[in-house]
Amino acid sequence: MNKFEQLGLNESLLLAIKDLGFENPSEVQEKAIPVLLEKNTDLVALAQTGTGKTAAFGFPLIQKIDAEDRSTQALILSPTRELCLQITNEIKQYSKYVKGINTVAVYGGASITEQARDIKRGAQIIVATPGRMQDMINRGLVNIKNINFCILDEADEMLNMGFYEDIVSILSDTPDEKNTWLFSATMPAEVARIAKKFMHDPAEVTVGSKNSGSATVSHEFYCVNARDRYEALKRLADANPDIFSVVFCRTKRDTQAVAEKLIEDGYSAAALHGDLSQAQRDGVMKSFRGRQIQMLVATDVAARGIDVDNITHVVNYQLPDEIETYNHRSGRTGRAGKLGTSIVIITKSELRKISSIERIIQQKFEEKTIPSGIEICEIQLLHLANKIKDTEVDHEIDNYLPAINEVLDGLTKEELIKKMVSVEFNRFINYYKKKRDLSGEKGERSERSSEPREIRAGDPVRYFVNIGSRDDFDWMQLKDFLKETLDLGRDDVFKVDVKEGFSFFNTDGEHTDKVMSVLNGFDLNGRRINVEISKNDGGSRERRDHNGRSGGGFGGGRSGGGFRGDRNSGDRSSAPRSGSFGPRTDRNERSSAPRREGGFSSDRPAREGGFKSAAPRREPGSSQRESAPRRSEGSSDRPASRSFDDAKTRRPRRS
Ligand code: ADP
């Protein structure tokens, strides 16, 4: 008898479980399923994301549904459309051997009449987001007055998202005798309140300690200069060639900017944030699931409900404003018993936050240093060698062998290997050869402290910064941006004066170090912020002559300013084609190469969700750039890359 059988599940479920490839129940399943099968009881189950909660309620629910009766018997509420669809899909798989069970998803952004029609046809199980469900009830399109089961999935997230009222109202529309099963990763006060109000003597299942992080996730932080944040991210990606990750930023603006930079630099990345349309977000998620995207750059809000398995790394490009949010972020990896890593890229001034997070997750962070160029080269080289070793040879290539042999005639095996590896590797080595190491560098601080200035706490300091109305800032927006970026209070930034290509602002002298270290080199949509202490006091702002800088904005007139000079500009303008791997020639050759006709693509089906249609474009009015990888080489008209490994190394990389 297998373990699922021991839990009391029936034959049709066992068959479906076998198809799914589940071998053993997860802990929450082991604890919840027997209780739910044996008793008609309410239940509160606390378990981290990725522990298999869907099946923990899905299996017993399906077993308890009367498939002969076509009326609505169960309502599952879940926070997002994404999750809603996912749960629906799972339930359908679980119930595939049970004749007559219908599950319908109900969520915003799609036709309400069609959803109502699907329900009318007879749906025993409705999976809904609270907002849309409330809508349907108001319009009399659904009847949940006789349901036997109500499941609140990810209750904490639903309440986080402000669905309290909707949930209360929906639950009031259901019969008292039903059973309510509440699943949640954490148990904040609001969840407890719902439980108390709507549940009778619930059974309790807890996996792991309440509110603590998943045990399968390890936590690391990398301390870097603020200006190196992005470079650090790139190196972490380069040092993990198989990375499949969600990169969290704090704002939509940063999310978009980081994604665009990554794409520009040749990584397979995409942005996910609230300024994208639903269709765009769906496209991005589909590509991410299909692993055409290795680095999904997301805001916390947009990433809610991302339940993608096998994410190797969660990267906190910036820490969240609310430390509690860290837990939700890191829970995106280490799912289903797999190991995952949650990485924090942090600056010195934020270091104290690490111990606050450690207290919340009840786990320790490991401090790591960003790998050096040499280390990265070694990793990539071995990765490449392994890839060559594991590459399956398509024997269509045999036809071309004589010609190839002729070209390569006379090379020894050793020479051949060196050359082959170098094809992909040279640019990479060249890039890192010129790069300094990022971690452990204290240069920036000492450099700055040698600058002649006397700044005391208590004195206002005025700054010149090279962003202005041209960057879509008015004074309020700039003030907000500064407060947020510098993590300062309401009144800490003052006398903000925005010009076209530059601006001025004041802070107290006590914040000067922070202003200089965080802001200098800060990457704003691909522009590097430059801030200097103005000799002006802010009273007569216009006096200072900024011609050199204000006119040319960034590119040109950045020679002044002493300490930050060469390193910045050097990095940017001479930045070699970084990733180098699958370098640009790759793209060029590929696109000019004969396609299909070659014959070898015929037995390599193009990947699902071909990028052309899936690639989201930004809404009109925002920047022209696409926010998804530009697979202009098209997955459909070239030999498809099937593993995401392929996807990455074939991508053109530029810096
Ligand atoms: P949660 O709702 O707790 O975040 P899910 O129910 O989404 O987790 O499950 C996470 C992943 O684990 C899914 O891909 C699911 O198919 C898989 N999974 C669930 N139960 C098992 C199991 N017993 N064995 C193997 N994989 C499982």
Ligand code: MG
């Ligand atoms: Mg879930």
